[in-house]
Amino acid sequence: MLTRYVFRPMTCALLGCTMSVGAAQAQLSNDVVKIGVLTDLGGTYAAATGPGSVVAVKMAVEDFGSKVLGKPIEVIAGDHQGKPDIGVALARRWIDVDKVDAIADVPGSNVALAVQHLTREKNIALLISGSGTTELIGKSCSPTTVLYVFDTYSLAKTSAKAAVDALGKSFFFITLDSAFGTAIESSLTKLITEAGGKVIGTVKHPVGMLDFSSMVLQAQSSMADVVVLANGAGDASNALKTASEYGVKQNVMAMIFLDTDVHAAGLNVAKGLVVPTPFYRSRTETSAAWSRRYFERMGTMPNFSHAGAYSYTLNYLKAIEAAGTDDSLAVVARMKQTPIDDMFAKGQIRADGKFVFDQYLVRVKSPAESQGPWDYFKLIETVPGDIANPPLEQGGCPLAGGQAASVSR
Known part of the structure; x- marks a missing residue:
């Protein structure tokens, strides 16, 4: 199952965001930023992630202004059906044919691990809100993966x-x-x-x-x-x-x-x-207000996967704007350098890709x-x-180096 959404220019009033002055010099592949929401649209994890994650990503794109560095943002969504082979095949098609820049959500740790191998090979950002195995940030870690929401x-x-x-x-x-x-x-x-x-x-x-x-x-x-x-x-x-x-x-x-x-x-x-x-949801008034907005769209309150999907989409787009490129190595590196404080959480992404909050x-x-x-x-x-959060030095991620496991609060 494949769903495609194309977002046209909208106001930045909700965020007060501004487009980069150097947009003309920006390096965006194919003059578009594409995000593929690889999720479970009809199976066991559909209520936990699925359509709700797609809507959360859409909300973030709209709130950002539907363009980044002067170029449109496109979101596609697909169903991996809880099967690693289907997930990898769909992700490969997105990368090779549709030229997707980032893959998001990916519920089911077995699917996420299989897709991570592909995104590391292809230099594609992998923003995970639906899976939680610490293998993703351990010896199998990738410089383009962010384990954003939860872990075991x-x-x-x-x-x-x-x-x-x-x-x-x-x-x-x-x-x-x-x-x-x-x-x-x-x-x-x-x-x-x-x-x-x-x-x-x-x-x-x-x-x-x-x-x-x-x-x-x-x-x-x-x-x-x-x-x-x-x-x-x-x-x-x-x-x-x-x-x-x-x-x-x-x-x-x-x-x-x-x-x-x-x-x-x-x-x-x-x-x-x-x-x-x-x-x-009651952590801050901003958290509660965003949850009410989500409820107006979906008729249910968001869970942590949905809130995380909104947050990492917004911060991914901010990182593209700051880096002046959609190259995944540069963008994820920028995400790691930038403290996060929004409706979802307050913290920072470590060298191994774990968001600590x-x-x-x-x-x-x-x-x-x-x-x-x-x-x-x-x-x-x-x-x-x-x-x-899991101690950085115990995970075995070769990207960790000597970085301390700290978080900005």
Whole structure:
């Protein structure tokens, strides 16, 4: 599935942006900047990323003024169907035929890793909001990749100590059988152990699982204090619904559970669920105002992938303008040099491509606590970015050099 959007000149009033005086000397390939949103438009991750990510990218392009360095910005969108081979084939066609300058979103870590190999080879920017394996910023890191929104280490670090302190000492994992699931379980197990807890069981499942009955029964019979859903999107929602149907009394913690997941499950099912998140809509009035704008477009509140897609698109375009070129090595280098402070987060992109910023631990409200539709999360704790994010020196990225793992706050 392929969708194409071409944006014509619009006002910069929302941002007060100005076009480069040297636009005539700018070096833009093919006199256009093209962004390809490679996403899941109809599968397991469609609600978490999909059409919402496309809309978020469109909003950023419109807010920027629909042109950069005097040239139009074009957005194309395609469905990788959760399959690395389809994702790579589509990305290759975009790069070789459509002359795409950046590929964005890419939910599913297996797809993202496969596409990253291609974008590194082709010198194409890869802006990731839909995947979180730390392999992307480890030994497989690329000078043109930015892991912008979440990663398995940050999700685990944000939730581990609080879980052991407040939820229990023993844990049972229901884990997605993927690079993401394996990495989040490994990271969280290590951190739980360091915090004085222990993992007493685990079971893995494929993406798009519908019947979690046997897995929930295993978790229930384990007598673990906490059941961890080390998956995301529809998988986490289906597992939680099954746990509710079976009357599971243990505490349940989900590594990814979005506003749309709570909305679909209902507060009676999701109440009390503890979730780490890189985006908290009430963080600032700017965050809340942007979320309301997104709601007007989509009819649902944005999750962290959608907010991140807007933010990195805007900052990518700013970097093109500052660098005077759409060459991906130059543009991503400029993104790393420039502190970010916007509706999504405040921080900076490290040498390995990881955007470092504060993370949040939230709890799903009960029906009595909620003040209305989409008022679902209560902030428990804010974890500083330099603590929550994976240590730069431990990742094995050859780009890291001696750069310290710091963040501007």
